[in-house]
Amino acid sequence: MSALERWLAYLGACEQTLDEAVLWQPKGRLTRVTGMVMEAVGLRLPVGSACVIEIDPHHRVEAEVVGFFGDNLYLMPVTNVHGLVPGTPVSALVSHHPPQYEHHQIPLNANGPFGRQVPVGASLLGRILDSLGRPLDGLGPIHPDAYYPLYAQPINPLGRTPVRDVLDVGVKAINGLLTVGRGQRLGLFAGSGVGKSVLLGMMARFTKADVVVVGLIGERGREVKDFIENILGEEGLARSVVVAAPADSPPLMRLHGAAYATALAEYFRDQGLSVLLLMDSVTRYAMAQREIALAIGEPPVTKGYPPSVFAKLPQLIERAGCGDNGGAITGFYTVLSEGDDQQDPIADSARAILDGHFVLSRHLAEAGHYPAIDIEQSISRVMVDVVSKEQLTTARNFKQLYSRYQRNRDLINVGAYVSGSDRMLDEAIRLHPTMEGFLMQAMDESFDLESSQQQLGAVLVS
Numbered sequence: 001m002s003a004l005e006r007w008l009a010y011l012g013a014c015e016q017t018l019d020e021a022v023l024w025q026p027k028g029r030l031t032r033v034t035g036m037v038m039e040a041v042g043l044r045l046p047v048g049s050a051c052v053i054e055i056d057p058h059h060r061v062e063a064e065v066v067g068f069f070g071d072n073l074y075l076m077p078v079t080n081v082h083g084l085v086p087g088t089p090v091s092a093l094v095s096h097h098p099p100q101y102e103h104h105q106i107p108l109n110a111n112g113p114f115g116r117q118v119p120v121g122a123s124l125l126g127r128i129l130d131s132l133g134r135p136l137d138g139l140g141p142i143h144p145d146a147y148y149p150l151y152a153q154p155i156n157p158l159g160r161t162p163v164r165d166v167l168d169v170g171v172k173a174i175n176g177l178l179t180v181g182r183g184q185r186l187g188l189f190a191g192s193g194v195g196k197s198v199l200l201g202m203m204a205r206f207t208k209a210d211v212v213v214v215g216l217i218g219e220r221g222r223e224v225k226d227f228i229e230n231i232l233g234e235e236g237l238a239r240s241v242v243v244a245a246p247a248d249s250p251p252l253m254r255l256h257g258a259a260y261a262t263a264l265a266e267y268f269r270d271q272g273l274s275v276l277l278l279m280d281s282v283t284r285y286a287m288a289q290r291e292i293a294l295a296i297g298e299p300p301v302t303k304g305y306p307p308s309v310f311a312k313l314p315q316l317i318e319r320a321g322c323g324d325n326g327g328a329i330t331g332f333y334t335v336l337s338e339g340d341d342q343q344d345p346i347a348d349s350a351r352a353i354l355d356g357h358f359v360l361s362r363h364l365a366e367a368g369h370y371p372a373i374d375i376e377q378s379i380s381r382v383m384v385d386v387v388s389k390e391q392l393t394t395a396r397n398f399k400q401l402y403s404r405y406q407r408n409r410d411l412i413n414v415g416a417y418v419s420g421s422d423r424m425l426d427e428a429i430r431l432h433p434t435m436e437g438f439l440m441q442a443m444d445e446s447f448d449l450e451s452s453q454q455q456l457g458a459v460l461v462s
Helices: 003-020 172-177 196-206 221-238 251-270 282-295 307-317 345-353 362-366 389-407 409-414 423-439 449-461
Strands: 027-034 037-041 050-056 059-069 072-077 089-092 117-120 146-149 185-190 211-217 240-245 274-280 328-336 356-359
Touching (some): 146 251, 172 449, 196 328, 211 221, 211 251, 211 282, 251 328, 282 307, 307 345, 389 409, 389 449, 423 449
Parallel strands (some): 185 356, 211 274
Antiparallel strands (some): 027 037, 027 089, 037 072
């Protein structure tokens, strides 16, 4: 393409943008600010619309409509609210992206006239972004391939491709005993400090997926940098997009961070790619929604959580899974169990939505057993559909022997068990050191699916 043709294409894109521009925009005004909730009058906007509050020409606050009462709109900020005064003008933030010279015109995947659009594309691989697609890594501006709606429409359940293929995650305990299917949604249930982030980093580096999308939601800022540099590493980052919304960001930004990570995964799935979505954690996502709902007056129902929290969780998780064009999103969502309580309302709700759950045990972690996966409490619901009957039988026999040993551990340790009383227990005692060795793996080791299954079979025949 010649220079003249490039200029003509650029001017044509500018003309098209001018034709689509809104020349007159109504403005409202700010009437009340209470905590993180702002009230505005003079505007009629749907819930979910983006707004901008103009303090002065050089300082503005972005917000989003989260509810209304009568003519009053309830807004939640996505940036710092310092400097707001009564009567500050409020206007709608219309999605528009001016054309750039020598860059193709990016189409909008519209979700209503005021729906927030976020940048997506293969050029974002290796980048670290915030919840709205702004770079955090200091590597310059991004050049997306397209813009996707932050909150997509639900997928027709009959249009989903069934989970039939195995996904190799590089962890032999998971590959052998809790086999993951391509397009499955799984939860990592654990308390703090038992190795969730390390296990996520291992899967990010070793999983046989085309693209990895990592969402760090509500985590400590120090942990975000540590995860990227020490756990994910350069090799893992090269094929990943990281969306970071740390704990000190507004609750709306934490919600958007999870939604943005999912939107990125949806874009790559629409390209027919196999995507691994790692989200840490869905509990912080639920807590952010709780903050917003309680602030606008929604009553709590279960341990301080309003009903909207339990409605938001399936809306987020159901966006993952298989598409209709060969692409798939395999999602791993970490769930914090306060005090290692597996009956936490968020943990209980997530367990019912997900296609399986891996429980990380503090007892195993304290004993130096990593990854600390409790195979007795863990299950993969699609394993029966993706592995052979022989593999399923081998995994079941392993679990039976391991469980028999764990239930009689106290008797064995005090010497109260007499050898020969239980044939299966005798076999479990003999094989226990080998089984323990199979379940343990260093964070820099990788075992593919074939070698994991071979080692599992070798344990039972030893």
